[in-house]
Amino acid sequence: MHLKDQSDRKVADFPKELPNILEPEIEEDAEESEANLPVPSDLDLVQRYIREANRFSLLTPEEEKALTTLFHETGDRETGSHLVTSNLRLVIKIALEFQKYWMKNLLDLIQEGNIGLMHAIRKFDPYRGIKLSYYASFWIKAYILKFIMDNWKLVKIGTTQSQRKLFYNLKREKEKLRSQGFEPGPKLLAEVLNVREEEVVEMDQRLGAWELSLDAPLKDGSDEYHKNFLPATEPQVEEMLADAELKNLFRRKLGEFRTELNDKELDILDLRLLAEKPMTLQEIGARHHISRERVRQIEDRLIKRLRQYLKNEIADWEDYRTPMGD
Incomplete structure (x- = not known):
């Protein structure tokens, strides 16, 4: 998925930004100075x-x-604006999922999600038989993920190999240790993840901070709660962030x-290993006038070469779940 709009269709009249729904309407004869209003x-x-x-x-x-x-x-x-405003709650749901990974204003994530929503609406094809909300959710998450990852240096998460390892694996390792009957304290987690104990404490505090209480009402006396905006079942955010970085890195290294492969190897890579509907060994063999067994041998060797290449090129490759099925 590319975040840059590749559509050739021009929608000149589609709003470039949302109307500011937080902007109060001020009467022309209002005498109260804006400076006197509480911030x-x-x-x-x-x-x-x-x-x-x-x-x-x-x-x-x-x-x-x-x-x-x-x-x-x-x-x-007007139709585009209607589609945007009717899906603002979807953006809020998704932004709340990612909130603890952004240590500033939740509205930052909502704003990025809104940009993703507008991008999705521009690209959406109503004839493909899927719901707009389903399609838009991928673009909303992609824009929010990109925003978080682009600003990691600002929030000081993921700037070193140890921090990336903790960011991706801390919660998972805690759950794993608990399931095995251990209390996942900083010392044990540091040993398991091969990092310093103080790094575990620091990351644990960061991931637990700046999170709106999901049990807090939206306003005093309200029956609506922040948790009501969360979807019932969603992939773990840690896994999504890990997958996002891994896929970007994997694409570059791939x-x-x-560039090191010959024509046979490129065909096996593209038409067997990476294809949604892989060709059979027989079909690949027919293309290159070789036997099924020969194709299998080349494929096995190619997988080993690729795994070794990725291990050599990416220092902490084995800390991730690899797309080659390791």
Whole structure:
């Protein structure tokens, strides 16, 4: 998935940014000076944003089909805005999942997610038989993930090999040790993950900090809670972040590895190992006038070469789940 829009279709009238739903409407004859107004906290702004987003109705399947088709065919500005505002709650859900990995304002993640939402709406094809929310969720997550990873130096997560290892594996190792009957304290975790004890403590504090309480109401006296915005079942965020970095790194190194291969090996890599519907050994053999057994031998050797290449090129490769099935 590329974050840069590859669509050739121009939608000149589609809004480049969302209307600011947090901007208060000020009467022309209002006399109260803006300087006298209290400055809202980040949490106040988040709660206010969520309340305002809830004012926009969700679409029925029939409405979504009609609006996405109209926008796809005409690029109508008002239709595009309607599709965006009716899906703001989806962005909030996803941003809340990633919140503990961003140690600043949740609205930063919501803003990036909104950009991903608008990108998804521009690219969405209503004739492919999938829901807009399902399609958009991938773009929303991609933009939020990219934002977090681009700003790791600012939040000081993942700047060293040890920190990356902890970031990806700390929660998983805690659960694993508990299941084995151990108390996952910093000392034991440091030994298991081969890092310093103080690094475990530091990362544990970071991952546990700056998280809105999911049991806290959106406002005093409200029956709605932050946890109501979370989806019932979603992949672990740690795994998504690990996969995002790994896939980017793997793609780069795979491109370098390809330059070392001959035509037979390239075909086996592309048409067998990386293909969604791999060719059979017989089909590959027929293309190159060699036997099925010879194709199998080349494939086995190629897999070993690729694994070794990745281990040599990526220092902590074995700390990740590899796409080669290791």
